[in-house]
Amino acid sequence: MSSPMSANNFLSALRDEGLTVVEVGSWRTHNRNHVGAWGPVHGVMIHHTVTQGTANSVALCRDGRSDLPGPLCHGVIAKDGAVHLVGYGRANHAGLGDDDVLNAVIAEQSLPADNEANTDGNRHFYGFECINLGNGADPWPEVQQEAIAKAAAAICRHHGWSERSVIGHKEWQPGKIDPLGFSMNSMRDRVQQRLA
Helix, strand or coil: CECCCCHHHHHHHHHHCCCCEEECCCHHHCCCHHHCCCCCECEEEEEECCCCCHHHHHHHHHHEECCEECCCCCEEECCCCCEEECCCCCCCCCCEECHHHHHHHHHCCCCCCCCCCCEECCCCEEEEEECCCCCCCCCCCHHHHHHHHHHHHHHHHHHCCCHHHEEEHHHCCCCCCCCCCCCHHHHHHHHHHHHC
16 A cells, blocks of 8 residues: 655656656646545556647646546656646546456556456556557657656656556556557566666
8 A cells, every 4th residue: 555655756756767847837736636535556557648739738638628627647748758747636537447457456466357447546546648649550759658667667666566556548447448559568568677
């Protein structure tokens, strides 16, 4: 069981991992904590935005949509590898997912197939939205993939987690496809190499 790190520790962990970090407005206090708890935290969840362009993607993830208030993640990872921090605390990124997956993440075991949505993921996961159209054709630049691995590794390093605490949205919630364009096993390999 891990309590979320402080916002300052989160920022430091990302920078210590070698990331370029952009602080967006009052990100430290922009959250959904008034609707439910954040924590204990157990892992890192990776998403794609289904958008183009850094400015509008960051604004969407910070402000949300009419049907889903922001923040929609903690950080937005741009094509150039910069991490834009848009919120900290409970964020609307994970939604309901499979409790068997959560238990596997906690135990750092192989993930079962996600076949139900019965557990609040917004409470238990750090979330990164990565700018990509999510159509299987939009490329994932190497610098962006490396930034995803660095961001995940920074959090895992702080909490003493292995790469098995890093999952994709598609591994959590039935019907989700993100991130599309690289495999989560390959991303976990990158995280493992960084942690080693």
